[in-house]
Amino acid sequence: MKPIAGFTLWKRTRGGLTHLLLLGGSVIMLLPLYWMLVTSLKTYHETIINPPTWIPKVLQWHNYLDAWHAQPYMGRYFYNSFYTSIITVIIEVIFSVLAAYAFARMTFIGKNILFVLFLSTMMIPGEVLLVPNFITIAKLHWMDSYKALIIPWTISVFAIFLLRQHFLQIPWELQEAAYLDGAGHTRFLFQIMIPLSRPPIATVALLKFIGSWNAFLWPLLVTNTPKMRTVSIGLMSLMQDEGPQYHIWMAAATLALLPVLLLFLAAQEQLVESVAKSGLKG
């Protein structure tokens, strides 16, 4: 046994303190999610006792079924959320890959002006666009349709820049070789560029899916029948119709969070990395 020198002792205390602080922080961060889960598995009567129980006496799994059936259109809300999120992601990826390629690898008239114009849209707060876009949707007779939920969100200037940044790093020599083999821009893009850019494309898709799934204000404005509503809005109807049945609310909230949570757990590294990158690029 080596004697613990003062230095080592300090290091150990410091290490312990670090873990203590981080653990405390983590508990606070996860507590609301834990509380949601625990409440979702209690009976109604167990939700209204003092002191509250930290672990349900008997796990009430059927709360999830009750939450699912609490709204006649619950299945439909989930379908709508999945459908709009997935289609938005697919269209966004296609559109932004094309645009990013044009900016990264093509020479054309007005390139710089367009670039600046695209950039400037990132400065506009979405709230300014809310009223005129709502009117546009009404004029196009898109109210209460998937088009209204999807099309305005298919362009993300951020995604275009992220992909462009990646495309710029693909060596020109590859393009040259492809050109000599007779591959023009289109073939090069689809056969070489896209396969080489899977990680950033996945990143863009992931961020879009989460953003789309979590959307609230826009779907609230452009849908008005239950059959077109998304999960976020379905939760609001559930709260209004059910009254304060907290165990059912929490079960519904858990169901609504599940897709993004699972996606996050599956692609954690990638997601965190991409968020970190977005910060560095400024």
Add this chain to the structure above:
Amino acid sequence: MKLGATLGRGLNMPVGSTKFAWRKFWADSALAYLFLLPTLAVLATFSFYPVVRAFTLSLYDWGLSPDKEFIGFQNYVEVFHDKVFWLAVRNTAVYIIGTVPVQIILALGVALLLNQKIRFRPFYRLAFFVPYITTATAISMVWLWIYHDQWGLLNYILGWFGADPKKWLLDPRYTMMTIIVIGIWKIIGYTVVIFLAGLQNVDRELYNAARVDGANDWQGFWHVTWPLLSPTTFFVSITSMIGAFKVFTEIFVLYGGKPGPLRAGTTMVFYVYEAAFQDHRMGYASAAAYILFFMVLFVTFFQLWYAKKHVHYDA
């Protein structure tokens, strides 16, 4: 020839005659615009046009009915004379001041702790980051339950420390606080991740050199890490401030579609939302939205100006 040379660099190959170069240039341009067409169409319809449209709308008295009256800047005058508008401005400022500095300081602390070779690092990072990706409506329901005055977790935990239960959701004094807490909780993980990335760029050597020269932890942080981290801090403060201007969903869910007791939770987006979609005053709402737009711009430019003086982009 010059054009040929430019194109040659673009494609990294000799292009040959000028005539061929021109033809290639036009063909490329056409293809590029074809690639950009969908993006341009959507942006034109849902970004460029509405910016202009919002302004022209703001000059009319219009409520979705056929009659529409041009009234110049009358809407703006009315907005500025509305007490509720100033309440919204004040609340938004309170929200920004309540969330942005606090979350930046907390996140920096967490990032510094995480920026070491420690066990369970992935777990800690996960714990802090999860709230950032959660659905605002679902998570606001959870907080609504936590804030419950009788059965809520918050009053129960505060009870351990001898605090009396408070009516968090019913008392207008607490309204802004309830959403500030959610705001901090939700954004902190994002900021931690950005700071962690920024810390990677801080030269370890420089910090160690300072330590060798006798600086303690705090001096090392204050004289080396903090200045080198300033571009990151600046970026985070701009993005989180712009984000804070948008606060809406949490209030909507927590207070059942209303802006809190006695309107105590009216923020600027809520104000625009109510004007447009409850009072159906499209012109008036557009004027309010434009004012919001200019406030965001003003704050952003102020920060850019401040950054020019205080942010160190080189080591």
